[in-house]
């Protein structure tokens with residue numbers, strides 16, 4: 001039986017009947033293994049390393065592709081300015097419904113759609129460009145043509161000096177980035193299941 005303090009904390013973060021992020025993620029992985037592409041959410045270490053290079057003082061529009069259960073959303077909102085906006089895009093309606101139910105921050109917008117439509121989605125929110133775009137998409141298992149379309153659309157929507165932040169299990173994802181981005185930094189995070197390749201592709 002959880003202590004009254006634990007129960008109160010859970011109630012604050014998750015209404016009764018709403019599954020935990022881990023339960024939700026695993027359920028969706030069983031339903032759509034190819035589209036979800038991972039059996040567990042990203043680790044805290046991966047999140048800290050990936051977001052460590054963001055210039056938060058100059059971030060007004062942050063976009064995330066494939067937020068899943070929102071593993072990155074909360075750390076991004078914690079770092080973002082009060083007048084900034086986080087737009088997340090996912091093709092899975094269950095994840096979008098879950099995010100809208102569990103994250104009520106006014107700076108947060110969860111869109112049901114494809115990352116390939118990022119330019120239209122950002123414009124629909126009233127913005128001309130994005131400062132940063134983060135992707136946890138399983139690039140190598142996306143339908144043919146979708147990966148290149150997402151890379152091209154992302155380069156186009158970013159402001160000069162902004163960056164495309166990509167974490168992926170296979171280094172092959174770099175092949176999608178190099179046609180558009182000249183300056184690409186790389187690192188690895190071993191403390192993740194499985195270990196991940198991290199890329200920061202800068203738009204000059």
Ligand SMILES: C[S@@+](CC[C@H](N)C(=O)[O-])C[C@H]1O[C@@H](n2cnc3c(N)ncnc32)[C@H](O)[C@@H]1O
Nearest residue numbers: 038041042066067068071090091092114115136
């Ligand atoms: C590996 S999971 C995300 C993991 C999550 N970001 C994390 O850090 O734990 C990949 C996500 O990409 C979404 N997805 C797949 N194809 C997509 C597309 N074309 N546009 C947007 N989201 C997509 C899936 O529904 C899934 O939520």
